[in-house]
Amino acid sequence: MDTRPFRSVLYIPGSKERALHKATTLPTDAIIFDLEDAVAIDEKPRARRLLADTLQDLDYGPRVQLVRINALNTEWGADDLDVISAARPEAILLPKVDSAAHIEDLARRLDARPETADTRIWAMMESPLGVLNALDIASAPRMAGFIMGTNDLAKDMGLRYRADRMPLFTSLQMGLLAAKARGLVAVDGVYNAFRDGAGLRAECEQGRDMGFDGKTLIHPSQLEIANTIFAPSSDEIDTARRQIDAYNAAVARGEGVAVLDGKIVENLHIVTAKQILAKADALAS
Ligand SMILES: CC(C)(COP(=O)(O)OP(=O)(O)OC[C@H]1O[C@@H](n2cnc3c(N)ncnc32)[C@H](O)[C@@H]1OP(=O)(O)O)[C@@H](O)C(=O)NCCC(=O)NCCSC(=O)C[C@H](O)C(=O)O
Numbered sequence: 470m471d472t473r474p475f476r477s478v479l480y481i482p483g484s485k486e487r488a489l490h491k492a493t494t495l496p497t498d499a500i501i502f503d504l505e506d507a508v509a510i511d512e513k514p515r516a517r518r519l520l521a522d523t524l525q526d527l528d529y530g531p532r533v534q535l536v537r538i539n540a541l542n543t544e545w546g547a548d549d550l551d552v553i554s555a556a557r558p559e560a561i562l563l564p565k566v567d568s569a570a571h572i573e574d575l576a577r578r579l580d581a582r583p584e585t586a587d588t589r590i591w592a593m594m595e596s597p598l599g600v601l602n603a604l605d606i607a608s609a610p611r612m613a614g615f616i617m618g619t620n621d622l623a624k625d626m627g628l629r630y631r632a633d634r635m636p637l638f639t640s641l642q643m644g645l646l647a648a649k650a651r652g653l654v655a656v657d658g659v660y661n662a663f664r665d666g667a668g669l670r671a672e673c674e675q676g677r678d679m680g681f682d683g684k685t686l687i688h689p690s691q692l693e694i695a696n697t698i699f700a701p702s703s704d705e706i707d708t709a710r711r712q713i714d715a716y717n718a719a720v721a722r723g724e725g726v727a728v729l730d731g732k733i734v735e736n737l738h739i740v741t742a743k744q745i746l747a748k749a750d751a752l753a754s
């Protein structure tokens with residue numbers, strides 16, 4: 470699994486030059502350079518050219534870079550891949566993935582080009598069939614992560630948006646289970662009301678509790694909330710340190726279980742505690 474942080478994953482329309490520049494200074498862990506739904510049909514050829522040039526010219530530092538091309542069964546997908554390949558993309562995010570065959574097709578095309586020898590694949594989990602095939606998709610070649618596409622899921626399932634996201638829960642969990650089973654990164658869907666900080670905060674808390682690694686975002690104003698909520702809190706860091714101390718003391722006494730704050734601490738809790746501290750250290754540096 471990729472151990473870099475994915476707390477915040479910001480979509481940027483590939484057609485918006487100013488936003489593409491702005492992102493070189495934004496505190497986002499990862500960027501999705503979008504050629505799909507954020508780009509109008511008439512703009513698609515210009516956007517893919519602009520994006521290919523931008524990726525070669527600008528320095529996005531440590532931010533993970535994903536390029537969302539159009540699906541390969543659309544009139545734009547193959548051209549997107551041709552033009553973007555020249556920029557040696559770190560990862561291609563494929564939308565509307567229904568089955569592992571979609572990933573295998575993309576992997577074959579990447580295999581055929583020396584520039585994309587190391588390019589990883591991410592999949593949008595955003596159709597009922599895709600969610601039902603999540604484990605096969607997660608097991609396909611070059612796979613590195615899932616992004617939940619909650620808008621397309623809502624459309625295809627005919628569900629209504631609710632603040633508790635109950636109608637989306639099965640899909641979110643199926644995506645998460647498949648990603649975690651195969652050691653992939655799992656990133657939650659977008660919160661459309663980008664000026665509603667309280668709503669975003671609640672949805673980030675929910676996604677964090679479920680086990681998502683981060684949240685996809687559509688506006689820079691959403692970054693701070695996601696970065697805060699998907700980072701280990703000071704309470705979590707303190708508890709992790711004390712768990713490790715308590716467990717080490719128990720082991721030194723010849724015991725396999727410690728008790729801290731009235732709760733048991735076993736070796737599996739130490740795995741989680743160490744992951745929390747490693748993530749905190751990575752973010753601090
Ligand atoms: C939502 C927006 C259209 C709002 O745009 P705008 O009104 O221009 O915002 P602001 O004036 O507040 O912008 C302030 C400055 O921030 C920059 N900016 C805005 N958005 C971004 C961004 N995403 N990344 C980087 N920089 C951004 C502006 O350029 C301004 O900069 P400056 O002038 O220098 O101060 C707009 O935010 C937007 O287009 N967002 C992205 C929308 C998008 O990508 N949608 C597609 C992804 S969501 C999706 O597809 C879901 C999925 O597939 C599913 O099915 O669920």
Ligand SMILES: [Mg+2]
Nearest residue numbers: 595618620621
């Ligand atoms: Mg979508």
